[in-house]
Amino acid sequence: MELTMQQIKQDTFLKEKDKLLGFIRGRVSSLEEAEDILQDVFYQFIVGFETIESLDRATSWLYSVARNKIIDRYRREAARPRRASFGFMGxxxxxxxxxxxxxxxxxxxxxxxxxxxxxxxxxxxxxxxxxxxxxxxxxxxxxxxxxxxxxxxxxxxxxxxxxxxxxxxxxxxxxxxxxxxxxxxxxxxxxxx
The missing domain is CATH 1.10.10.10 (Winged helix-like DNA-binding domain superfamily/Winged helix DNA-binding domain)
Structure with missing residues (x-):
């Protein structure tokens, strides 16, 4: 039985969701932020599914997109002016x-x-x-x-x-x-x- 594209996307999502959320959660400050990024990643997955060369590469593609989303989040945060007070160390x-x-x-x-x-x-x-x-x-x-x-x-x-x-x-x-x-x-x- 041939799987439809929709079924393949859904199966991939269900298979990778928890692991990918754990990966993201380990790199951001809150579960809510991790879930937001996960949602963005899977939206990009659904929209860009046809650009993935093979189903074998879907997982690495998801992690690559997640890493880029995390980096983008850090960049946005870092763009805000701040200076931590840490003067006595060193x-x-x-x-x-x-x-x-x-x-x-x-x-x-x-x-x-x-x-x-x-x-x-x-x-x-x-x-x-x-x-x-x-x-x-x-x-x-x-x-x-x-x-x-x-x-x-x-x-x-x-x-x-x-x-x-x-x-x-x-x-x-x-x-x-x-x-x-x-x-x-x-x-x-x-x-x-």
Missing amino acids: QASGEGPLTLQEILPDLDNSPDSLLLKEAIWDEITDALDELPPAQRKIFIQNEIEERSFRELAEEEGVSINTLLSRKRYAIMNLRKRLQRFYKDVMDEEGNAH
Whole structure:
């Protein structure tokens, strides 16, 4: 019996829904946000089903779209001006505040700068994926979701100092990665190649 396109879409949705929701939930702040992204992903799946080369690739396509939706969500959140107060960490070693804003360049809104900003966010999201899970989680919760260390310490059942340490290592790793990136794309005057 030949399955109709509608049945194939429905079967794929039912098969992947829970796993995909778990994947998304592990990367965003709330279940509601994860469900919103999941809905967007499956809408794109239904609309773009014919563009998927084979049914075998449907799952990887879904995860790729989900990852892109998550990145888009982070970019929108990060576009809001903010600066987390984190001034006392790292000052003993002369490192200064350890915040996301500290490691981002101050760019205007010219077309070249907008392209550079997009490349930087791609680099940051790739670097976040490479962080140990505990460092990635605290970085996202504190910098992107703007949750307090006190709240997170109570929720996780660990000390604030443990969370501060994890975030410090996350920022240091991101800073190293971005310094290499900046060196590759910027000339000595600070202009993009």
